[in-house]
Amino acid sequence: MKVLDLQCPHGHRFEGWFASAEEFESQLSRKLVECPVCSATEVSRLPSAPRLNLSGATEAQAPAGAGEMQARVMRALREVLEKTENVGDRFAEEARRIHYNEAPARNIRGVTTPEDAKALVEEGIEVMPLPIPAALKEPLQ
Structure with missing residues (x-):
């Protein structure tokens, strides 16, 4: 599993999880990768440090990061606008x-x-x- 750091043209940063780098490129070319904040499909990959998925390793749930919090706020605002x-x-x-x-x-x-x-x-x-x-x-x- 590849975890990639991504960013849309509006500066929203988020993570994407893909089976491989090739799968990311395939989904990106088909406009299937979308910013969770603004739904833009023009997404670019950011440099990121490698991440290891160690089975059996447990870690305390970290508080929501700024990007996740921003995404939640944007979803809530979208809902207000829709209703x-x-x-x-x-x-x-x-x-x-x-x-x-x-x-x-x-x-x-x-x-x-x-x-x-x-x-x-x-x-x-x-x-x-x-x-x-x-x-x-x-x-x-």
Whole structure:
């Protein structure tokens, strides 16, 4: 089993496990190797130290690394984007309509000013800022 350090054009680093270097090249040429963060298939191999898989060896579970944590955050953000309606710059208006039962209840996202966000909170309307990374602003795949 070969464990390779990989990187996509957006700078996301991740590991890939392959039967051999040839299998990696084969999958890469068929666009089967994909970044777990942004789903890019333009992946490059990074230099890495050799790794040994010693059967019977046990090691305490290490905490999630920065790359794994980033992948988890990106997956969570993708899920939020998939399960919310983008109302754009009408966010404050639509949030109020939903809150006051003037529009159907649903999960929405959009853009508003800090002043409008503060006013919504003061009215008892729950809002949360959610910065979206550039990699997710492109159409979801």
